[in-house]
Amino acid sequence: MSQDTGQNTNRRSGMVALVGRPNVGKSTLVNALVGEKVSIVTPKPQTTRHRIIGVLTEGETQIALVDTPGLHTSQKTALNRVMNETAVSSLAGIDVVLFVVEAGQWRDEDAAALARLARIKAPVGLVVNKTDRFKDKTELLPFMEQVSGERAFDFVVPVSAQRADNLQALMTELAPRMPEGAYLFPEDEYTDRNMRFLAAESVREKLTLFLQQELPYSVAIEIESFESGPEQIEIHACIWVSRDNHKSIVIGKGGAMLKKIGRAARLDLVDRLGQRVDLRLWVKVRENWIDSEAAVRELGH
Ligand SMILES: Nc1nc2c(ncn2[C@@H]2O[C@H](COP(=O)(O)OP(=O)(O)OP(=O)(O)O)[C@@H](O)[C@H]2O)c(=O)[nH]1
Ligand SMILES: [Mg+2]
Missing domain, CATH: 3.30.300.20 (K homology (KH) domain)
Known part of the structure; x- marks a missing residue:
């Protein structure tokens, strides 16, 4: 049995935030990466209302995945405004941001969500989710190229969160970007929520x-x-x-x-x-x- 005394110099631990417009599959992706139901999922937009952390510990790396409410353009109610605030304020102290979009769907709300990341200093990776909707994966390439032109992303990974497809490629991008140091969460915890x-x-x-x-x-x-x-x-x-x-x-x-x-x-x-x-x-x-x-x-x- 090994204990995390903070002395283990091989360890890495960091925070990764998932942001994007509602319904692109951020919560599904957090759950798929963690392998537990951390965050609720429905077919309706604006399901997530809170900042919820899912913790993934693999090998010598621990990644705290921060699920956020989908960024939306309607500010009609106080609840709407608080949800957007929650998403944006979740970006403080983050090591990598994952900007999540839906394969084949680039909407004004995606552009508005991306604009909120304009001043982010941390690396921002593009995750193109729901690739299972494309039988022929080569059809995805023009879309990935189009969205890649919207910002100089640090990396681009297509995945299907629902089918847990290509998640390892995403881990390969994330793990080396985590800072060296002791784990932020106990190894046996998979969420910060009670x-x-x-x-x-x-x-x-x-x-x-x-x-x-x-x-x-x-x-x-x-x-x-x-x-x-x-x-x-x-x-x-x-x-x-x-x-x-x-x-x-x-x-x-x-x-x-x-x-x-x-x-x-x-x-x-x-x-x-x-x-x-x-x-x-x-x-x-x-x-x-x-x-x-x-x-x-x-x-x-
Ligand atoms: N086909 C397909 N559907 C997916 C995939 N990932 C998520 N979905 C579906 O997309 C819908 C929205 O998923 P969520 O994970 O709730 O999306 P979200 O981005 O967290 O949404 P908000 O919390 O509202 O911002 C659900 O019906 C999911 O089952 C995927 O990889 N493929
Ligand atoms: Mg959600």
């Missing part, structure tokens, strides 16, 4: 999957109690909605929607926490919380 946070996020993931259109964007989850017993973990969570009529939608006919969300979130948590889970959900209204910066911060953003 179980309470993971529980709230599992509930939000299922809610986002099952509810239509805009509603998931105006919902916040608060864990009211979290008790680890010998048999199981008992979790009470409150779903905050910002309007009265949203409450009845989340609850559904005869409580059917809330039951469906609870069941799916519970199964996800059993998987993630490796223990039996008793999950109880409540729905409460807090008028227009997404428009109030104080409420946004108070609800954990």
Whole structure:
């Protein structure tokens, strides 16, 4: 058994931030690299709201992968603004930035996100994700060339996060760029977030999957109690909605929607926490919380 005393001179450890517009697959990529579900994933944009670290320790190198909220151009609500701020402020103290795009899709929002990196001193690599959508990989080349022209990237790697394809090539670029020194996180930890946070996020993931259109964007989850017993973990969570009529939608006919969300979130948590889970959900209204910066911060953003 070796212990990290900080004396091991072969070790490298650093921070890598993943940034890009919403929905390009940043969280999927963090999860694929770490090999654990660190961050929630849905087909809807603006899923990630927090800075979440996934820790990957391999060989003599530890990389802290910083997942960030997708950079978006709409600044309508306080929640929108706080999410963009979170993404940009996550770049302080970062050793490498990964700018993530979707293969074949270059949009104004990608350009706006890249513009936010204009003054970044750290190396910036381009990750072209979702390459599985191209059967013939040579068709990707013109797109990679086009995006490479948008900035002098330090490296370019095409990957499929979903299929864990070409991740080793990405590791080959990242590992030597990590500074020498002791590990920043204990070797057996894969995230900086606690179980309470993971529980709230599992509930939000299922809610986002099952509810239509805009509603998931105006919902916040608060864990009211979290008790680890010998048999199981008992979790009470409150779903905050910002309007009265949203409450009845989340609850559904005869409580059917809330039951469906609870069941799916519970199964996800059993998987993630490796223990039996008793999950109880409540729905409460807090008028227009997404428009109030104080409420946004108070609800954990
Ligand atoms: N086909 C394909 N889909 C992918 C891949 N990676 C991610 N996706 C899908 O893209 C969608 C968005 O993935 P996320 O990981 O949530 O994207 P994100 O960039 O974190 O999004 P935000 O948190 O909203 O900024 C999900 O439906 C993923 O399953 C990939 O390599 N191939
Ligand atoms: Mg995400």
